[in-house]
Amino acid sequence: MWRKRAGWRITGGGDTDTVPTIEEEEEVEEEEQVQEEEESDSDEDEEEEEEEENGVARDPGAVAKEIVVEMQRNGRKDMDASSISNFLGYWEHLVNAEKRAEKQMAELKTELEDSEKEMFRMRIQVQDLQRESIAKTGGMERLQAELSAAYKESEFVRRKLKRLEEELANFKQKNSDLTEELSKKAEIENENDYWKVMELENEAKELTRRVKELEALLSTTRAERDDLKKRVDELLTESEEERKLAQEALDEAMAEKIAMQEKYEREFEKLRSANIDREQKMLDDFEWKLREVEQACKKRLDDKEQTSKQQVREVEGKLTVAEGKLAQLPHLKQCEQELNHLRERSIETQRSLRTATRQLEQLQDSDKQQHEEIQQLKQLLEKEKSHLTTVQSIHYRELAEKDRKLQFKLDQQKTEINSEWEDKMRRETQRIKTESDRHHRTEKLQALDEAKSQHQQKLKELESSWEKKHIACVKEGESSFSVKNVYSLFMFMVRKKVREEADRRIQQCELNAQHQVGASRTTIELVKEQMQRESQQQLQQLSEHHRRQLEEQWEQLVQERDDAIAMIEQKHRSSMEKLRNELDSIYKGKNSRETELMDTLSHMRQELSGKTTQIGSLETNVEELQGNLEVLNCEVNNKAQQISKVMKEGEEVLSSSESSPMRTTMTVLLLPFLTWLVFNSYPFTLFSFLLALALLLIIC
Incomplete structure (x- = not known):
């Protein structure tokens, strides 16, 4: 106002070339700014009225912006450095409070994320345990299948051993029959066949020894078969116990999961209540600070209005004095310079206010984001509340059921x-x-x-x-x-x-x-x-x-x-x-x-393969023994025939010895040589030599 009056008075003086044009431009700019501000103020007032009618909470950034607009509107002509510094200090205080709120919200978010990570980790552990239990059950089933296969193999080995035992019994029977036949033949044969009988007895002893060895091998295989059965039973029991332990561990892990879930739900409820209380407290503190700031700003604006009015009065007095001093143009030029300087300062303050408005808009955006995050957190809290209400309803139902049972017992006791x-x-x-x-x-x-x-x-x-x-x-x-x-x-x-x-x-x-x-x-x-x-x-x-x-x-x-x-x-x-x-x-x-079970299974398989090879070798040995027995029977028959021939020849020689003693002595002496040539056996040769000596003694 005082600028308008000063400009009009300056233009009315006489210097119409320089000063009036500047003042007119300033007046036009100021009128345009005033119109724009009035329009923005009317729009803002309408928005505030609508918000108040709708009951919507005012944003602190919007409140600060309104304060700035009021400051611009009320003291836009008289803003000095102290008011701007005070406003910037208040603005820094608001920014710091906003940062603290963001920090607290970030801490709350980190706590929630940590709790969610912990629950997710526990869920993953439970899933891992379930997968491991499934894998263990599969491994146990595989081991059971392998054990059943080993049991079938042992059954096959047992049947094979039984068949071998039957064959061995048949061999024993045949051996006993052969020994009886040999004993009968030995009784029928002459005493001169002593060495042949001894050899046959030695062979029979060798056969019995072989049979005993086979029986010992059979007993060892039976013992090993029993050991294998025991080990298979032990493995079955151990696998069953391990399966039970795994099932128990799974049940305990599920119970632990439920307990941990309940625990985290309780902790989340506590954190939620604490966060709600903290947010409410922060909002109350912020509203209280805003009220204080509004009161301080109003007080400052009132002071500024009073000072501006006083300054206007002073300037009007000065202008009245200046009207009488129109000749003092240098002083007016100095005033013009001061006005230019003030204009520059006002432009700078407008720029700073624009930057402040931009910062306010950024803060409003951040506030909106925070509100959205708070809404998301509230939704999560509502979900947790619903879950908690369901849990509480279940708990209340259980308590009501218990109360009903206790009341029923009380009524029964009262009636009794x-x-x-x-x-x-x-x-x-x-x-x-x-x-x-x-x-x-x-x-x-x-x-x-x-x-x-x-x-x-x-x-x-x-x-x-x-x-x-x-x-x-x-x-x-x-x-x-x-x-x-x-x-x-x-x-x-x-x-x-x-x-x-x-x-x-x-x-x-x-x-x-x-x-x-x-x-x-x-x-x-x-x-x-x-x-x-x-x-x-x-x-x-x-x-x-x-x-x-x-x-x-x-x-x-x-x-x-x-x-x-x-x-x-x-x-x-x-x-x-x-x-x-x-x-x-x-x-x-x-x-x-x-690993131990796999090693033992591989070792058992190797042992079973070794036992099968031993059984095969025993079968081949038994077949060889059967062939040897047949060969021995044939040889015994041949030897018996040869001995009978030799005895006949000896009898013929003895019968003919009466006629020719010299011939008999020669034949007797040639008998060991002939036996050596015929039989190629040292025992038979020795036997024939002794027989020849006996015949010579008889002849002599």
Whole structure:
């Protein structure tokens, strides 16, 4: 305003070439800026009204922008360096607060990401455990298949050994038959066949030794077969145990997964509540700071308005003074320079304000991003809340079911106690009634007996007294008949009076007895009511005591449940560590065990292959022995035929020795040579030599 007035007055002076043109340009620019600002202010006011009507929370960046606009609108002509520095300081404070909020949000995000990573890692571990368990089960099935194949091979070997045993028994039978035949032949043959028999016996012994060796090999193979069976059974049991351990480890891992999931859900709930509280606190602090800043800005704006008004007054005074000093043009030029300088400063402040608005827009964008992230977090929190509500509903249902069961038990116990006490009351009232009736009857009888005895005693006394009077009257009135009549009449009256008195007293006693019966009944009713009140009080006391006991038991159960939950959590934590270590050791042990099993299986296969080769070699040996036995039988038959021929020749020689002793001696001497040439055997040659010596001795 003061610029407009100054410009108008300057133009009205006389220097119309330089100063008026600058002021007019400034006025045009200022009018355009004012119109633009008024339009923007009207738009902003409408937006604020719409936001207030819709109940939308105002953005802090927008609030700061509004403050800047108000500062521009209210003090755009008078902004100095101090106001700009104050605004920049406030702006730096807002930026720092925004950075702190972003840092806190980043920390919260990192915590959430860490928890999600931990849950994902646990899920991966569980999946790995499941895959390993599946692989282990496949390995176990493969081992079972291999063991079944080995068992089938052992069954085949067992059948083969059984067949070999049968063949060996047949061989033994044949051997025994051969030995019997040899013994028979040896008995039939001559004593001169001793060496041949010895050789055959040696061969038979060799055969028996071979048979014993085969039996020993058969026993060793049987023992090895039994060992293989034992090892197969042990491997089966070990594989079953390992499968059970793997299943148990899997079940424990699943339980651990569930426990860890619940634990992370609880921790996530705690973090969520803490984050919500922290966000609320930050928003409250930010709103409080914004209010303080708004108050400070309003206060500064009011101060600036007052100072600007004062400056305007001062400038107007100066202008009035300057009107009288129009001749002082250098001073006006200096004022023009100052105005140019102020214009440059205003342009610089506008630029700084534009940069500040850009920064505000950036902050608004970052705020929008943060709001979007907060909305995402809120959605996650809502999901977690829904999950938590489902878990809580399940827990509440379980608690309601437990409460219902406990209430049902309480009702049952109450009904049982009430029935017991009602039975006791019924029995007590019946007993009291019977006792009161018996007591009443006894009292009534006693009262009647006492009244009767008293009346009888009184009657006796009256009778005795009247008898005495009668005797006296009789003694006195024997003289006259009239006295007798009077006496009889008097006695009649007296007796009548006595009877009436007795009847009256009996009625009185009956009335007293009836009153006593009524009193006893009232006392019985009172006692009954008192017993009922006492029983009701006892029932109430017992029910109260029972209720207190149930409450104490319920509190104790709740405490025990909490303690048990805490202890179970502690145990789960320790068991988790133990299970991790055990799983590592189990994995290592399983790997080593698998290698050992593979080695043992390969070793068993090698042993089985070796045993099969041994069995094949034994079969070949048995076949060779069969062939050798056949060859020996043939040789024995041939030798027997040759021995018979030699014996015949010896007999012929002996028969012809009588004619030609020289010829016989020559034949006897040639006999060992002939046996050597024929049999090519040292035992037969020695036998023939000894036979020749014997023949020579016989001839000589």
